[in-house]
Amino acid sequence: MTFHDFNFNEQLLEGVLSMGYTTPTPIQEKTIPIILNGEDLIACAQTGTGKTASYLLPVLNYISNTHKHQISALVLAPTRELAQQIDQQVEGLAYFTGISSLAVFGGGDGMAYEQQRRGIQNNVNIIIATPGRLIAHLTSGVLKLNHITHLVLDEADRMLDMGFQDDIMRIISYLPKKRQTLLFSATMPGRIRTLAKAILTDPQQINIAISQPAAGIDQQVYRLHDQQKTPLIKLLLKDSAYASAIIFASRKEIVKSLYKELKAAHVHAEAFHSDLQQGEREEILLKFKNKLLPVIIGTDALSRGIDVEGIDLVVNYDVPGDPEDYVHRIGRTARAATTGTAITFVNDRDLKRLKNIEQLIDRPISQKELPEVLAGIQPVKQERPHGGAYGDKRRRPNRYKGNKPKPASN
Structure with a gap:
């Protein structure tokens, strides 16, 4: 199978091939047809399997074919580094399509926030965001998500580990109920399934090589x-x-x-x-x-x-x-x-x-x-809670203050 078999938009395919992509990875081969078909999806795959392109390509294909100048897709990520990484992949894959994207995350100064605000007002096609900073833009009133057609939760398990579940549900309350939702996670604990049940509709499920390190x-x-x-x-x-x-x-x-x-x-x-x-x-x-x-x-x-x-x-x-x-x-x-x-x-x-x-x-x-050469390095003795190293024969302090109670008489 090659990327030609997905029948992508011509400009999108040109971007894919220019980045050296020829044969889809297993996660891409299984998930792209499902997403192109408009179905919700739960995909379980670890990093390094090509999962980012597996959801970006069909989303980019949809936006390329609709030609709408509006915020159509929202990708939520747990960290600013991942948000930037996804944004860079959009830039490469969508180079010939004219599709725009914006990474929205915290940790910067006021100038960074203002740049994000201006980018939002320009109606970029895709926003890639960490939950906390996205909520700040939503509550300010500058960001409207009423035209979202695609919601992606990338590394959903990590977002829940970081305590973002309430933020995720709050963000979803701003989105249209009619949308395609894609959830990608490296692990699939019970709380991920509970979240999926709450926000996805009749999702397809794909599992790829869970928790196995690369053979190399x-x-x-x-x-x-x-x-x-x-x-x-x-x-x-x-x-x-x-x-x-x-x-x-x-x-x-x-x-x-x-x-x-x-x-x-x-x-x-x-x-x-x-x-x-x-x-x-x-x-x-x-x-x-x-x-x-x-x-x-x-x-x-x-x-x-x-x-x-x-x-x-x-x-x-x-x-x-x-x-x-x-x-x-x-x-x-x-x-x-x-x-x-x-x-x-x-x-x-x-x-x-x-x-x-x-x-x-x-x-x-x-x-x-x-x-x-390291054998002679000795471990440092751990300190006892009440003073003195373990093995120290000194008497521990009396836990009672004052006189000990007298034994009761018969």
Whole structure:
């Protein structure tokens, strides 16, 4: 099957072919005919499978054939990075069609908000937005969504994880009841099905390769304690085989601390976290994408908001609490049929999480021997809640204040 078989609008097909697309991916092959047929859809597919184009192409085809200068499609995304990424794909695919799009997200200054407001007033064809900022424009009265024909929820599971369910339902209250709704999610927990039941009408369902890492990923595990993690990172990054690497940590405080350690070790890296200004985040991603920055350190916001080919190494500095997040993290490497390495640091507290991951991917992960040079690094003793290290024989403070109560007499 080729993209010619979908009978797309001529200008749209020209854009598709100019971007080097020839053969649709499995998710595209299954979903595009359903969307072209006007049916609601629930599609379950992980990142890196081509899901963005699978909904953008039929939506762009519809807008190309109707020639209406109005806001016809709304795409909701959980993060600003994903919203920008989708907007960039629209720009490429729709290059010859004259279709316009606008990314709407928070985190910028007043000038960014004003630019978004002007873009809305110009009646772009497609808005790609994070829920919070979209609601701000809706409540201001500048944004009207009464002509929407297509609503897309991309990475719906992540939006619910981030607490956007009420915002999503509020946004939907502004939309026409007669519309085509498409829900894309990497996982399909019960609450996603509940949401789908509330907002979709007789949807078709497609499931593609759920929660299975790409075959080209060499998955490895190192058993170690926390004080060995950063020294091991430094050793790994000295390996010239890794020209491009992402390090995932569980919290932005760890991201900042690790960045300082690597900077002191003369490793060219940048920290990516929510405390940065939007312009700073965009600059880091652009440098990383253009191979001007070899190492980027971030939290799970990066795992679904970055689409860069040629990443050689992904390191899980911390084991993610959700096994699905592990799949998304390591899915940053071995994209587009390439190969890559994914290394996970596992301490004693994380053994259960590792077991859950191995159950999810239905295979054990290869355990690597820790370099001998790290063997002498000792773990830091944990402090007891009432003072003193574990193993300290000092008496714990008496929890009673004043005199002990006398035993009752018989």
